[in-house]
Amino acid sequence: xxxxxxxxxxxxxxxxxxxxxxxxxxxxxxxxxxxxxxxxxxxxxxxxxxxxxxxxxxxxxxxxxxxxxxxxxxxxxxxxxxxxxxxxxxxxxxxxxxxxxxxxxxxxxxxxxxxxxxxxxxxxxxxxxxxxxxxxxxxxxxxxxxxxxxxxxxxxxxxxxxxxxxxxxxxxxxxxxxxxxxxxxxxxxxxxxxxxxxxxxxxxxxxxxxxxxxxxxxxxxxxxxxxxxxxxxxxxxxxxxxxxxxxxxxxxxxxxxxxxxxxxxxxxxxxxxxxxxxxxxxxxxxxxxxxxxxxxxxxxxxxxxxxxxxxxxxxxxxxxxxxxxxxxxxxxxxxxxxxxxxxxxxxxxxxxxxxxxxxx
Amino acid sequence: xxxxxxxxxxxxxxxxxxxxxxxxxxxxxxxxxxxxxxxxxxxxxxxxxxxxxxxxxxxxxxxxxxxxxxxxxxxxxxxxxxxxxxxxxxxxxxxxxxxxxxxxxxxxxxxxxxxxxxxxxxxxxxxxxxxxxxxxxxxxxxxxxxxxxxxxxxxxxxxxxxxxxxxxxxxxxxxxxxxxxxxxxxxxxxxxxxxxxxxxxxxxxxxxxxxxxxxxxxxxxxxxxxxxxxxxxxxxxxxxxxxxxxxxxxxxxxxxxxxxxxxxxxxxxxxxxxxxxxxxxxxxxxxxxxxxxxxxxxxxxxxxxxxxxxxxxxxxxxxxxxxxxxxxxxxxxxxxxxxxxxxxxxxxxxxxxxxxxxxxxxxxxxxxxxxxxxxxxxxxxxxxxxxxxxxxxxxxxxxxxxxxxxxxxxxxxxxxxxxxxxxxxxxxxxxxxxxxxxxxxxxxxxxxxxxxxxxxxx
Numbered sequence: 001x002x003x004x005x006x007x008x009x010x011x012x013x014x015x016x017x018x019x020x021x022x023x024x025x026x027x028x029x030x031x032x033x034x035x036x037x038x039x040x041x042x043x044x045x046x047x048x049x050x051x052x053x054x055x056x057x058x059x060x061x062x063x064x065x066x067x068x069x070x071x072x073x074x075x076x077x078x079x080x081x082x083x084x085x086x087x088x089x090x091x092x093x094x095x096x097x098x099x100x101x102x103x104x105x106x107x108x109x110x111x112x113x114x115x116x117x118x119x120x121x122x123x124x125x126x127x128x129x130x131x132x133x134x135x136x137x138x139x140x141x142x143x144x145x146x147x148x149x150x151x152x153x154x155x156x157x158x159x160x161x162x163x164x165x166x167x168x169x170x171x172x173x174x175x176x177x178x179x180x181x182x183x184x185x186x187x188x189x190x191x192x193x194x195x196x197x198x199x200x201x202x203x204x205x206x207x208x209x210x211x212x213x214x215x216x217x218x219x220x221x222x223x224x225x226x227x228x229x230x231x232x233x234x235x236x237x238x239x240x241x242x243x244x245x246x247x248x249x250x251x252x253x254x255x256x257x258x259x260x261x262x263x264x265x266x267x268x269x270x271x272x273x274x275x276x277x278x279x280x281x282x283x284x285x286x287x288x289x290x291x292x293x294x295x296x297x298x299x300x301x302x303x304x305x306x307x308x309x310x311x312x313x314x315x316x317x318x319x320x321x322x323x324x325x326x327x328x329x330x331x332x333x334x335x336x337x338x339x340x341x342x343x344x345x346x347x348x349x350x351x352x353x354x355x356x357x358x359x360x
Numbered sequence: 361x362x363x364x365x366x367x368x369x370x371x372x373x374x375x376x377x378x379x380x381x382x383x384x385x386x387x388x389x390x391x392x393x394x395x396x397x398x399x400x401x402x403x404x405x406x407x408x409x410x411x412x413x414x415x416x417x418x419x420x421x422x423x424x425x426x427x428x429x430x431x432x433x434x435x436x437x438x439x440x441x442x443x444x445x446x447x448x449x450x451x452x453x454x455x456x457x458x459x460x461x462x463x464x465x466x467x468x469x470x471x472x473x474x475x476x477x478x479x480x481x482x483x484x485x486x487x488x489x490x491x492x493x494x495x496x497x498x499x500x501x502x503x504x505x506x507x508x509x510x511x512x513x514x515x516x517x518x519x520x521x522x523x524x525x526x527x528x529x530x531x532x533x534x535x536x537x538x539x540x541x542x543x544x545x546x547x548x549x550x551x552x553x554x555x556x557x558x559x560x561x562x563x564x565x566x567x568x569x570x571x572x573x574x575x576x577x578x579x580x581x582x583x584x585x586x587x588x589x590x591x592x593x594x595x596x597x598x599x600x601x602x603x604x605x606x607x608x609x610x611x612x613x614x615x616x617x618x619x620x621x622x623x624x625x626x627x628x629x630x631x632x633x634x635x636x637x638x639x640x641x642x643x644x645x646x647x648x649x650x651x652x653x654x655x656x657x658x659x660x661x662x663x664x665x666x667x668x669x670x671x672x673x674x675x676x677x678x679x680x681x682x683x684x685x686x687x688x689x690x691x692x693x694x695x696x697x698x699x700x701x702x703x704x705x706x707x708x709x710x711x712x713x714x715x716x717x718x719x720x721x722x723x724x725x726x727x728x729x730x731x732x733x734x735x736x737x738x739x740x741x742x743x744x745x746x747x748x749x750x751x752x753x754x755x756x757x758x759x760x761x762x763x764x765x766x767x768x769x770x771x772x773x774x775x776x777x778x779x780x781x782x783x784x785x786x787x788x789x790x791x792x793x794x795x796x797x798x799x800x801x802x803x804x805x806x807x808x809x810x811x812x813x814x815x816x817x818x
Contacts, residue, residue, distance in 0.1 A: 072473075299777045
């Protein structure tokens with residue numbers, strides 16, 4: 001601010017005043033040209049925002065509106081609905097434990113799926129980042145599961161993971177190696193593992209490719225320098241690769257969080273019984289499945305309550321995406337796990353330079 | 361800060377101008393057509409439309425679910441919609457199969473909630489939705505205006521009555537009914553030494569006086585002889601039992617009847633049977649084809665179920681059969697209707713199609729296609745029905761058996777939440793039982809009450 005002022009030789013003028021002065025000197029034509037130059041881009045991108053407002057923002061706001069009403073699936077307008085304030089929210093939160101158990105299930109499935117998924121995706125990306133023959137083939141290969149519809153994946157996995165009374169490939173394999181068969185559909189944690197596998201089957205390759213794209217942007221000379229300094233593959237990964245792809249990693253973690261907390265297709269199809277609520281006793285009922293069941297299970301059709309669940313889930317996702325953003329932002333630039341200040345970095349760099357000069 | 365505000369304002373201006381452009385486009389085109397309309401020769405117009413009326417192209421949309429036999433037999437022949445198009449060259453039918461009944465109901469309710477957007481012209485309605493039809497009948501045309509009274513005698517009287525709402529509107533024409541017999545694995549039954557023919561099987565279960573107690577005791581004999589569970593899907597037995605009662609989950613006056621001691625007693629029977637290994641612990645509609653290849657002995661079979669399990673029973677090397685017996689006597693499970701929605705652009709044509717589809721001749725074809733037993737008096741006595749045998753089920757005379765099973769069936773009152781109680785609540789309890797989460801009758805009954813409360817049914 002002061003720099004600018006001194007350069008113009010008007011030490012008392014604020015930038016705003018300066019801009020005002022410049023504008024006064026412009027001809028109307030210049031003004032118009034300047035206006036179109038600066039603002040037409042906004043006009044060009046506005047269709048997206050208009051469409052988003054209609055099909056995204058409006059439903060979002062309308063859901064909030066509906067959540068304060070006793071609103072059935074067949075209610076056609078607000079005239080047929082009764083305003084009940086926060087009743088839907090208190091029913092969901094305190095009416096019974098279903099919301100909380102389904103939230104716990106959601107988190108359990110989310111953790112079982114997301115953590116291995118990101119670790120494996122990173123590993124695959126590192127492997128793909130090497131000099132492989134037929135690169136494109138391998139890269140497309142890991143994306144293939146993503147092409148398969150989640151419902152189809154769920155049907156296939158449902159046939160593989162079944163209860164021992166029903167057989168199923170996975171239990172046959174377990175028996176083959178002398179292990180006890182597992183209740184894949186009627187025990188809580190095994191069912192969560194099976195569902196997490198479906199999620200990972202679909203998303204690991206996708207995330208791997210995103211991470212790979214980021215890794216390819218890492219300057220190769222950094223690796224060379226690190227290698228010359230005697231850093232092994234692990235050290236290079238943690239000290240060079242990981243800090244360099246921090247931004248992409250944050251993106252991947254956040255999209256995985258949002259996806260993981262909204263999981264639905266897989267759980268709905270894993271127990272295809274009509275009117276099912278995510279396995280016997282709801283052992284793998286997720287929040288979205290609870291919302292679907294509340295809003296769309298035949299005669300129940302309580303859209304008001306379903307909307308309340310949707311908004312509660314929205315807040316929970318916000319909190320967790322924020323938390324993950326903060327956590328993944330902790331990936332330090334030096335790979336030590338500690339966030340470092342710029343000044344400290346500078347001091348360290350100077351120390352290294354001194355050391356090298358001393359050695360010479 | 362100030363810059364931001366200014367940008368915001370300009371952004372808003374951009375949005376406004378763009379939407380104005382869009383709006384201008386819209387109004388332009390509409391005014392164009394208006395002026396064209398106004399300018400055209402009126403006499404010519406009338407002539408043109410008169411001519412069009414005689415062979416006017418009509419497109420009808422129909423939503424069906426499950427396998428009611430409308431979309432043809434196993435090989436896709438005798439598709440009733442195509443047959444209708446052949447005899448009515450000006451009509452094109454677009455049919456959609458919504459999957460299982462529950463999915464179809466959700467889609468229907470959704471469409472009604474959206475103010476009718478997405479409703480077909482002709483909608484298939486399941487018996488289990490009847491409890492809601494009073495509320496939903498506003499979205500269906502009253503078929504009395506399209507000649508329902510004239511064809512009233514077509515159906516067994518209780519079937520027609522089922523489709524009349526409390527204010528006297530007729531919201532649908534009946535298609536099939538669901539009299540029940542027992543499907544059984546003849547290969548296993550022969551092995552067990554209990555029965556080597558369908559007559560012997562019926563006799564073993566008590567013939568015309570068969571009771572559920574007989575059913576379970578024969579089951580014990582069967583399981584101890586073969587080591588294979590007796591009953592496949594125990595929740596279906598529960599559905600059949602509930603339908604068999606004078607009053608099911610609701611009383612005849614429409615009050616909740618979920619403390620029904622008879623239902624509790626039957627649930628106890630199912631818990632005990634499950635504990636004794638008499639059931640295959642398969643949840644409703646979740647079986648694989650292999651489950652029918654020698655993994656259990658019997659399956660409760662309303663007429664329409666024969667079509668539903670044909671693929672499963674015909675792919676294995678076990679012979680299945682269908683017997684004229686049902687524990688506890690006559691019962692009806694399911695059956696459907698065709699209604700015409702208020703969204704139909706041409707309700708007369710749509711009602712005509714519903715009328716045609718539910719006429720005896722067509723219901724006979726549907727029966728031949730998928731085994732759904734007709735509710736039309738004339739069809740029930742037609743030789744094409746009475747003498748129909750089913751190849752897949754060991755040439756069983758299904759027509760004769762089902763007409764015998766249909767005797768003495770009475771319609772039960774279905775309440776608004778009947779389908780939720782059947783599938784989510786009772787189905788839920790039985791799935792917990794199958795998963796081993798419940799082991800005593802007391803626990804099962806507690807869970808039943810708890811799930812009722814959890815689903816807001818009190």
